[in-house]
Amino acid sequence: MTTDSILSVRDLQTAFFTDKEVIRAVDGVDFDLAPGTTTGIVGESGSGKSVTARSIMGLVESPGRILDGSSIRFEHADTVREFAERFPERAVTVGSDAASTAVADPDGDDPSALYDHPRVDESDCIFVTEGDASDPSTIEDGFVELTRCTGEVQRAMRGGRIAMVFQDPLTSLNPVYTVGNQIEEALELHQDLSGQAATREAISLLEDVGIPDARRRVSEYPHQFSGGMQQRAVIAMALACDPEVLICDEPTTALDVTIQAQILDLLADLQETRDLAIMFITHDMGVIAEIADRVNVMYAGEIVETAGVEELFAAPKHPYTRGLLEAIPGRHGGERLRTIEGSVPTPNEPATYCRFAPRCPEATEECSKIHPDAVPIDGGDGDHTAACLLYPEELPTEATLERHLEAGVETDAEPGAKPDTSGRPTRGDD
Numbered sequence: 001m002t003t004d005s006i007l008s009v010r011d012l013q014t015a016f017f018t019d020k021e022v023i024r025a026v027d028g029v030d031f032d033l034a035p036g037t038t039t040g041i042v043g044e045s046g047s048g049k050s051v052t053a054r055s056i057m058g059l060v061e062s063p064g065r066i067l068d069g070s071s072i073r074f075e076h077a078d079t080v081r082e083f084a085e086r087f088p089e090r091a092v093t094v095g096s097d098a099a100s101t102a103v104a105d106p107d108g109d110d111p112s113a114l115y116d117h118p119r120v121d122e123s124d125c126i127f128v129t130e131g132d133a134s135d136p137s138t139i140e141d142g143f144v145e146l147t148r149c150t151g152e153v154q155r156a157m158r159g160g161r162i163a164m165v166f167q168d169p170l171t172s173l174n175p176v177y178t179v180g181n182q183i184e185e186a187l188e189l190h191q192d193l194s195g196q197a198a199t200r201e202a203i204s205l206l207e208d209v210g211i212p213d214a215r216r217r218v219s220e221y222p223h224q225f226s227g228g229m230q231q232r233a234v235i236a237m238a239l240a241c242d243p244e245v246l247i248c249d250e251p252t253t254a255l256d257v258t259i260q261a262q263i264l265d266l267l268a269d270l271q272e273t274r275d276l277a278i279m280f281i282t283h284d285m286g287v288i289a290e291i292a293d294r295v296n297v298m299y300a301g302e303i304v305e306t307a308g309v310e311e312l313f314a315a316p317k318h319p320y321t322r323g324l325l326e327a328i329p330g331r332h333g334g335e336r337l338r339t340i341e342g343s344v345p346t347p348n349e350p351a352t353y354c355r356f357a358p359r360c361p362e363a364t365e366e367c368s369k370i371h372p373d374a375v376p377i378d379g380g381d382g383d384h385t386a387a388c389l390l391y392p393e394e395l396p397t398e399a400t401l402e403r404h405l406e407a408g409v410e411t412d413a414e415p416g417a418k419p420d421t422s423g424r425p426t427r428g429d430d
């Protein structure tokens with residue numbers, strides 16, 4: 001199993017500037033996606049899951065925008081090489097200076113450090129860290145900064161390297177074209193295939209996603225497909241561009257349980273055969289248990305806990321995660337199903353306190369005064385973190401609170417930069 005990340009999200013902040021208020025839909029989120037791995041994002045309605053996905057896809061619409069200091073890096077050398085060739089005016093070498101930046105910022109986590117580089121200007125979004133941007137054949141490493149992608153580069157990323165599957169398949173399928181036409185269009189756009197070659201590939205993709213009698217069905221219209229088959233067709237369309245990353249936003253929520261299980265199996269198969277990095281959004285802990293390798297639990301714009309899936313289910317730490325787990329039907333045989341009372345607040349002011357506190361059975365007075373920082377559980381390496389004043393457990397209460405207070409002060413002193421990277425989810429050799 002690989003531990004390299006292909007998509008690295010750091011201090012992502014996406015806000016909607018409405019007449020009434022600023023909604024901090026995503027408020028300082030860090031996580032990585034790795035090839036061959038499914039990362040689940042779970043949380044109740046309104047927690048910021050979809051806005052996280054849309055931020056990665058470059059689909060945040062006005063009055064929303066991604067705030068400065070946010071970083072979403074697509075770390076894929078082949079893409080950097082290809083894009084540097086296609087979009088030379090948007091590519092920049094940050095090699096040697098990035099190396100000196102790396103001394104000041106050993107994890108390379110502070111995106112602003114790199115962009116302060118004098119040769120980086122507004123339109124740059126393809127960064128070469130090893131090699132020379134003006135001679136793509138020399139490129140060994142680098143990344144595409146998705147928060148800066150616009151125009152053609154963005155279109156090449158979206159649906160090209162990163163594809164998305166939505167809850168309702170009909171938002172992705174055009175009713176007036178056959179399913180085959182739509183897959184062929186994607187193939188032409190992203191893989192330069194046309195005519196019979198494209199049709200053959202479309203049929204083969206439909207077979208890959210488990211659509212029986214693909215040869216006939218390729219020329220049918222979306223309405224001739226059942227809901228489950230439509231979602232399979234959408235997945236085939238997503239795969240037509242041979243993406244590295246697949247983002248699934250509740251792709252099975254509208255389907256009945258049997259079909260849902262089949263689609264989850266299909267995604268697991270595809271992830272393995274294509275070494276996809278999948279980000280899977282759901283509000284259903286049962287679905288998470290089935291599909292995810294890693295889990296990020298989101299609440300009111302923040303990741304409140306992250307862990308490997310087995311660890312999360314065996315030893316959930318954040319009271320919110322525990323609440324979500326207690327709400328899974330059948331998990332507490334016979335017991336009455338419990339849900340967390342109340343609902344997710346709209347994050348419309350900076351987080352200077354714990355946003356879950358008003359609903360938390362374990363909240364203390366401090367929770368309304370101190371913003372909890374994500375701390376490693378059991379003194380670990382950050383593979384499992386919880387943003388809650390109950391942790392780190394091994395410290396006395398005073399020192400624990402001090403730990404969170406300090407993190408808050410640092411963040412306030414340097415808006416945009418996030419010097420504390422202890423909450424950074426890293427994948428160990430598990």
Ligand SMILES: Nc1ncnc2c1ncn2[C@@H]1O[C@H](COP(=O)(O)OP(=O)(O)OP(=O)(O)O)[C@@H](O)[C@H]1O
Nearest residue numbers: 016023025044045046047048049050051052283346
């Ligand atoms: N276009 C918009 N304008 C204003 N606020 C928005 C907009 N889109 C999302 N929001 C707000 O951002 C917050 C996060 O929404 P998001 O859709 O990401 O939640 P979610 O976790 O995906 O929920 P669900 O499970 O219901 O899909 C919510 O408070 C929502 O009201």
Ligand code: NI
Nearest residue numbers: 049050051249
């Ligand atoms: Ni959503």
